[in-house]
Amino acid sequence: MKEKNNPVILVIDDSNTNVVLLEAILGGIGYSIDTAMSVKEAHQVMSKQMPDLILLDLLMPKVNGYDFLKEIKADEKTKDIPVLVISAVTEPENVKKTIGMGAVDYIKKPVDIQSLVDKVNTILKQ
Numbered sequence: 001m002k003e004k005n006n007p008v009i010l011v012i013d014d015s016n017t018n019v020v021l022l023e024a025i026l027g028g029i030g031y032s033i034d035t036a037m038s039v040k041e042a043h044q045v046m047s048k049q050m051p052d053l054i055l056l057d058l059l060m061p062k063v064n065g066y067d068f069l070k071e072i073k074a075d076e077k078t079k080d081i082p083v084l085v086i087s088a089v090t091e092p093e094n095v096k097k098t099i100g101m102g103a104v105d106y107i108k109k110p111v112d113i114q115s116l117v118d119k120v121n122t123i124l125k126q
Contacts, residue, residue: 006030007031008049009055009124012065013055042054053082054072055084056085066098069083086107
């Protein structure tokens, strides 16, 4: 079980490099990190423990980040979990689309580490 003062972040990205990087950065500043390399895996993780924040990549095989975002925002149990999109897709219309779908913010890859930490801390009010 998570401690009240140790929020859980679920990182969903099909790139192992990105997952390891995000896990090292955010785990290193005290967050508990769960990881998933696919939307299917994310559902398995969430069935055991709901995260306090989801970091979501958009471009993934099979089910993409857009579909996952739409799905969790439509579900009563998960609709209030903040989702921070982290993607190499940088066109303004994609940023606008994900915010419109319920994402709290959008970070472009390659990730600026300080910006990521600041946004995560703000979202989780640390």
